[in-house]
Amino acid sequence: QKEVEQDPGPLSVPEGAIVSLNCTYSNSAFQYFMWYRQYSRKGPELLMYTYSSGNKEDGRFTAQVDKSSKYISLFIRDSQPSDSATYLCAMSAGLHGQNFVFGPGTRLSVLP
Amino acid sequence: DTEVTQTPKHLVMGMTNKKSLKCEQHMGHRAMYWYKQKAKKPPELMFVYSYEKLSINESVPSRFSPECPNSSLLNLHLHALQPEDSALYLCASSQEGQAQTGYTFGSGTRLTVV
Numbered sequence: 001q002k003e004v005e006q007d008p009g010p011l012s013v014p015e016g017a018i019v020s021l022n023c024t025y026s027n028s029a030f031q032y033f034m035w036y037r038q039y040s041r042k043g044p045e046l047l048m049y050t051y052s053s054g055n056k057e058d059g060r061f062t063a064q065v066d067k068s069s070k071y072i073s074l075f076i077r078d079s080q081p082s083d084s085a086t087y088l089c090a091m092s093a094g095l096h097g098q099n100f101v102f103g104p105g106t107r108l109s110v111l112p
Numbered sequence: 113d114t115e116v117t118q119t120p121k122h123l124v125m126g127m128t129n130k131k132s133l134k135c136e137q138h139m140g141h142r143a144m145y146w147y148k149q150k151a152k153k154p155p156e157l158m159f160v161y162s163y164e165k166l167s168i169n170e171s172v173p174s175r176f177s178p179e180c181p182n183s184s185l186l187n188l189h190l191h192a193l194q195p196e197d198s199a200l201y202l203c204a205s206s207q208e209g210q211a212q213t214g215y216t217f218g219s220g221t222r223l224t225v226v
Binding site: 008051096103105 | 116118143153160167212215216217
């Protein structure tokens with residue numbers, strides 16, 4: 001079993017749809033959870049981070065963490081064509097970047 | 113300045129060439145990283161520098177040689193690479209011990225080895 005699993009997609013949705021992206025993990029020591037967005041031929045950019053369980057909202061984006069199920073989600077409301085990218089989850093047991101584990105990424109296409 | 117700048121953006125090199133990738137940040141970050149990313153795969157950690165000292169080398173072949181001349185610069189020296197080393201090479205930086213909030217990637221160098 002991989003340490004972090006993520007459906008690679010591609011996921012295609014119409015503009016305005018609510019998008020749900022998910023990751024599951026096996027290491028119960030993870031307590032920092034991040035979502036990165038990566039456009040084609042660019043480096044990943046940090047979208048959201050959450051510590052431990054709970055929800056966090058930032059504009060059209062909501063991150064949820066359920067540590068009991070070892071499951072995290074990113075919701076995108078009112079999706080736009082500009083949201084078309086690969087979304088990578090990342091998680092860590094500690095505060096040091098060298099401990100990050102990235103999921104394989106989900107490719108999202110939002111169709112106009 | 114909230115960017116990590118990588119040069120060159122594209123590089124094609126032969127298997128006998130020597131080249132260097134450069135990375136620069138002026139955010140005062142004291143942790144800097146090199147990642148390798150193959151197509152449709154997540155980034156894989158190669159090296160970590162903390163306060164200009166190499167702290168982690170993730171079993172990377174010696175044909176990749178990192179260097180951190182100062183707190184703002186990170187280089188990756190390449191020599192005798194193989195075609196399978198073709199990938200997107202990403203530099204990142206963060207405040208030491210605050211990586212979950214301030215981890216910034218550059219746009220990468222797309223390397224092709226012929």
